Amino acid sequence: MIPVCRTEDLPEGGSVRIEIDETTPAIAVFHTEDGFYAVDDTCSHQDASLSExxxxxxxxxxxxxAALFDLRTGAPTCLPARHPVRTHEVGVFDGMVHVRPAVREEAVA
Structure with a gap:
């Protein structure tokens, strides 16, 4: 898992964008009242940063x-988005938020 930030550095209602490398899409990490969630940072409708x-x-x-996404599943809940965003596993260890990026599915030829 990749360390993101300390829990106290991401207040409830806040988000942070992380970039891992040039082959992995940016990830948005959110702190909600239910815990921490991570999704691909780019909206599936058009090129916009969900962390913003x-x-x-x-x-x-x-x-x-104004497309709305469920952070638990990545599913869009209203138009104009029709496709989900990918979700990522999040863990909190010793006061530190970590993300395990989901494996990217390769297109089948």
């Missing part, structure tokens, strides 16, 4: 066109 969106409960609203 508005989080409420277990949902994040895209700042560009």
């Amino acid at each position: 969106g508005w989080a409420e409960g277990c949902f994040v609203e895209c700042p560009l066109h």
Whole structure:
């Protein structure tokens, strides 16, 4: 797992964007009242950073066109987004938030 930040550095309602390397899409990590969640940072509708969106409960609203995603599943809950964003495993160990990036599925030829 990749260390992200200390729990006290990401207040409830806050988010942070992490970039791992040039082959892994950026990840947005959110601290909600239910815990920590991580999804791909780019909205599936258009190129917008979800970490710059508005989080409420277990949902994040895209700042560009107001698509809403469930942070628990990555599923869009309203248009214009039609496709989910990928979710990532999050763990908290010794006061530190960690993310395990999901394995990217390769296209089948």
